Amino acid sequence: MSEHEDEQLVGEYPSLPKQKRSQQKRDALLESGRALFIEKGYEQTNAKEIASHAGVATGTFYRYFTDKRQLMMSLLEDQLEKLLPPEPNWTNVDPESFFATLLEQHYKRLNRLGLHRVLPELLLKDSQLAEVVAEARNKIHARILMSLKNAREQGIIWDDLDLDTVSWSIMVLSDKIPEKMTECGNQVDYCELAKVICRLVFPPDVLQQLKLNIK
Amino acid sequence: MSEHEDEQLVGEYPSLPKQKRSQQKRDALLESGRALFIEKGYEQTNAKEIASHAGVATGTFYRYFTDKRQLMMSLLEDQLEKLLPPEPNWTNVDPESFFATLLEQHYKRLNRLGLHRVLPELLLKDSQLAEVVAEARNKIHARILMSLKNAREQGIIWDDLDLDTVSWSIMVLSDKIPEKMTECGNQVDYCELAKVICRLVFPPDVLQQLKLNIK
Amino acid sequence: MSEHEDEQLVGEYPSLPKQKRSQQKRDALLESGRALFIEKGYEQTNAKEIASHAGVATGTFYRYFTDKRQLMMSLLEDQLEKLLPPEPNWTNVDPESFFATLLEQHYKRLNRLGLHRVLPELLLKDSQLAEVVAEARNKIHARILMSLKNAREQGIIWDDLDLDTVSWSIMVLSDKIPEKMTECGNQVDYCELAKVICRLVFPPDVLQQLKLNIK
Amino acid sequence: MSEHEDEQLVGEYPSLPKQKRSQQKRDALLESGRALFIEKGYEQTNAKEIASHAGVATGTFYRYFTDKRQLMMSLLEDQLEKLLPPEPNWTNVDPESFFATLLEQHYKRLNRLGLHRVLPELLLKDSQLAEVVAEARNKIHARILMSLKNAREQGIIWDDLDLDTVSWSIMVLSDKIPEKMTECGNQVDYCELAKVICRLVFPPDVLQQLKLNIK
DNA sequence: AATGAATGAGCATTCATTCAT
DNA sequence: TATGAATGAATGCTCATTCAT
Numbered sequence: 001m002s003e004h005e006d007e008q009l010v011g012e013y014p015s016l017p018k019q020k021r022s023q024q025k026r027d028a029l030l031e032s033g034r035a036l037f038i039e040k041g042y043e044q045t046n047a048k049e050i051a052s053h054a055g056v057a058t059g060t061f062y063r064y065f066t067d068k069r070q071l072m073m074s075l076l077e078d079q080l081e082k083l084l085p086p087e088p089n090w091t092n093v094d095p096e097s098f099f100a101t102l103l104e105q106h107y108k109r110l111n112r113l114g115l116h117r118v119l120p121e122l123l124l125k126d127s128q129l130a131e132v133v134a135e136a137r138n139k140i141h142a143r144i145l146m147s148l149k150n151a152r153e154q155g156i157i158w159d160d161l162d163l164d165t166v167s168w169s170i171m172v173l174s175d176k177i178p179e180k181m182t183e184c185g186n187q188v189d190y191c192e193l194a195k196v197i198c199r200l201v202f203p204p205d206v207l208q209q210l211k212l213n214i215k
Numbered sequence: 216m217s218e219h220e221d222e223q224l225v226g227e228y229p230s231l232p233k234q235k236r237s238q239q240k241r242d243a244l245l246e247s248g249r250a251l252f253i254e255k256g257y258e259q260t261n262a263k264e265i266a267s268h269a270g271v272a273t274g275t276f277y278r279y280f281t282d283k284r285q286l287m288m289s290l291l292e293d294q295l296e297k298l299l300p301p302e303p304n305w306t307n308v309d310p311e312s313f314f315a316t317l318l319e320q321h322y323k324r325l326n327r328l329g330l331h332r333v334l335p336e337l338l339l340k341d342s343q344l345a346e347v348v349a350e351a352r353n354k355i356h357a358r359i360l361m362s363l364k365n366a367r368e369q370g371i372i373w374d375d376l377d378l379d380t381v382s383w384s385i386m387v388l389s390d391k392i393p394e395k396m397t398e399c400g401n402q403v404d405y406c407e408l409a410k411v412i413c414r415l416v417f418p419p420d421v422l423q424q425l426k427l428n429i430k
Numbered sequence: 431m432s433e434h435e436d437e438q439l440v441g442e443y444p445s446l447p448k449q450k451r452s453q454q455k456r457d458a459l460l461e462s463g464r465a466l467f468i469e470k471g472y473e474q475t476n477a478k479e480i481a482s483h484a485g486v487a488t489g490t491f492y493r494y495f496t497d498k499r500q501l502m503m504s505l506l507e508d509q510l511e512k513l514l515p516p517e518p519n520w521t522n523v524d525p526e527s528f529f530a531t532l533l534e535q536h537y538k539r540l541n542r543l544g545l546h547r548v549l550p551e552l553l554l555k556d557s558q559l560a561e562v563v564a565e566a567r568n569k570i571h572a573r574i575l576m577s578l579k580n581a582r583e584q585g586i587i588w589d590d591l592d593l594d595t596v597s598w599s600i601m602v603l604s605d606k607i608p609e610k611m612t613e614c615g616n617q618v619d620y621c622e623l624a625k626v627i628c629r630l631v632f633p634p635d636v637l638q639q640l641k642l643n644i645k
Numbered sequence: 646m647s648e649h650e651d652e653q654l655v656g657e658y659p660s661l662p663k664q665k666r667s668q669q670k671r672d673a674l675l676e677s678g679r680a681l682f683i684e685k686g687y688e689q690t691n692a693k694e695i696a697s698h699a700g701v702a703t704g705t706f707y708r709y710f711t712d713k714r715q716l717m718m719s720l721l722e723d724q725l726e727k728l729l730p731p732e733p734n735w736t737n738v739d740p741e742s743f744f745a746t747l748l749e750q751h752y753k754r755l756n757r758l759g760l761h762r763v764l765p766e767l768l769l770k771d772s773q774l775a776e777v778v779a780e781a782r783n784k785i786h787a788r789i790l791m792s793l794k795n796a797r798e799q800g801i802i803w804d805d806l807d808l809d810t811v812s813w814s815i816m817v818l819s820d821k822i823p824e825k826m827t828e829c830g831n832q833v834d835y836c837e838l839a840k841v842i843c844r845l846v847f848p849p850d851v852l853q854q855l856k857l858n859i860k
Numbered sequence: 861a862a863t864g865a866a867t868g869a870g871c872a873t874t875c876a877t878t879c880a881t
Numbered sequence: 882t883a884t885g886a887a888t889g890a891a892t893g894c895t896c897a898t899t900c901a902t
Contacts (some may be wrong), residue, residue, distance in 0.1 A: 058889045124256040162404065172395055273897095282897090514744065602821045615783075623810055630845065713876085
């Protein structure tokens, strides 16, 4: 079992590549790593494969990364933040179409990154990574929660639901519904999902009002 | 990488154990497998460890299972069905406390089985398994959906939401919210979560009425 | 670079072999390790070769030893003590023939063990081992020195030489002369070497007297 | 494992460096090689490290040397001869102080070169090198032996010892005593060692006489 | 049936050497 | 000439699986 308590998240590169060509190779390795992790799973992928998929020799992998794990970390660091949702201004938008668009974008982004499919496997054995991911999730959750609090002050959302639970629900529905439905062979209807999420937030009459305000 | 396209789901046991002692060993192996998969992850656990944790020799493992994978399959087969929710009769229960109880039980069951933590890792590389799980999920989904359809005929639920989406939402919220909140260090309040789920289903006034009917 | 500060000299076996066959395999591995270390040098020998020379699979090597290093340590531990010279009683023996016999035995033993040829290489990089060997050498040196001190009290050895230096000289001559001469293609004449060593210890007239006393 | 049976001892330089800069680089590489071989052992040192220690690129190493081995050879060739002891004129010197000085110088030189610490490792696997070293040792031995023979003709040394054995003893004591004593944590007293060596050569009364002759 | 020693293919990693720049 | 990134064969070690006892 490998030990890595004292490493930073991404750590030093074995040697910092300075030339253009180098950066290209590093990128190719990252991209190949991502593709293979998603395709076959983290554990099922090895450094040799990543290298050969990237069109470089095995040894080259180790010039740029100390480890399969470090490559994974680099991938995550780059991209976890990109998942932060934009701050909505509820009075200016049709919440349903706002959410529908947001959901679709979000899921496309998730799919592009793809790493969410390998995360569960990793979180189980890399508690350091688990922390990083938990922190990122908490950040997203906090932003949603704040949004909801503002909305409540404006009196435009249900007043009998616990906002913390609502925001976690929104997160989970955004992340997992498309995943589960796809897994089970169904198509995701982002509009319907948006409606469901809106129902968690807005009483139907308020929602109606908001829609009217825009036009 | 082992090939197993043509195998059945669980396959023949290398020899069908008919005697008590045998059955005990098989059970011990299953239990040890489950414990270790949950504790360390599927990939990180090996047959030798499972055997020694179960107090038998390595070779004995292979008398009862062809494979770590087959043991996993057996674990899943046994237990996926147990997750089917009971058919509720909405006119007889307070939906909120019904859901709260259901959720808590469900999550406790999930935790007892524990395997949901290893599933994502497996689904990625074992499409046969993925199908089994998808089927089980679809079964649960179908039952929830039917419930909702009955309720709609009774006119007691929102009439503008897509029932398919709603039932997926209920499933996902039941499965994932507790997981995510625990991962991120929050306590789950099953009552609040039940209220949120109820809001997806029942208009507040109907819910009020249902509660009154009981008493 | 491997870390092994906290290990004992030989350490735990990966698993203690209890059966006869096992012990035979372990012995075969030790013997093959010794033969190959001597033949090709420590660094030039790898676990796979040792295993195949011993007629077992690579993995079997690792059942009995954690490491090439551990095998080496086992070899040394067994045998360093065997090099302790017997305590001589100068009044009972002809020193020259005593030394001649001793030298020949000693060198044959060294050659049988053979490990002295690989030691210098190891001492350079394994300070823990270096300590063990230094300790063993000091033990031998101490015994020789004590012998000499007794002899000096009996007034039978040169009184103007530093006994510490003399005993180191005896050790070095015993160990290294045969080695160097062989390396350079000369035959060792143990009788002549014994005479030289005796000259370091006994004045010629005393030696004469000692020889007479015996007969 | 590289093959080099058909190479000459040192071989052609990949390109004969004629310019100053080149010679400086070559020297820097030699010096770095020596330093690292001594510090970490021959096997533990690689070309990349030598190059980087010498402040040049990896590839540059291979412009000047075909091999780590060739660099080693160059180091040895340069310096083995330097170990030749001067021809003493016994009638002009105090043998004890002559030897004491000689020993100290010799050991300092050995330490400066340092390579004697890596030699044993190399001799084992490079029989060509072993020959070179054996030849150098034989040369030194021959010179000592000749010295002793002259002295014997002058009747100033023990007449009952085998001169061949004595000269090997002198060599071994000169080379190894300081090494062993240092290894075992003792200080070397060159004067005492000189006295011991003198005892191997000169009868005490002759030595006394030689000392008197000088003053 | 049960055991656990033995197997050897497979993976992560290193490093001597080459070669495009 | 000089560079250092790239190469890929070789090494140490693991582990799923077999099989003699």
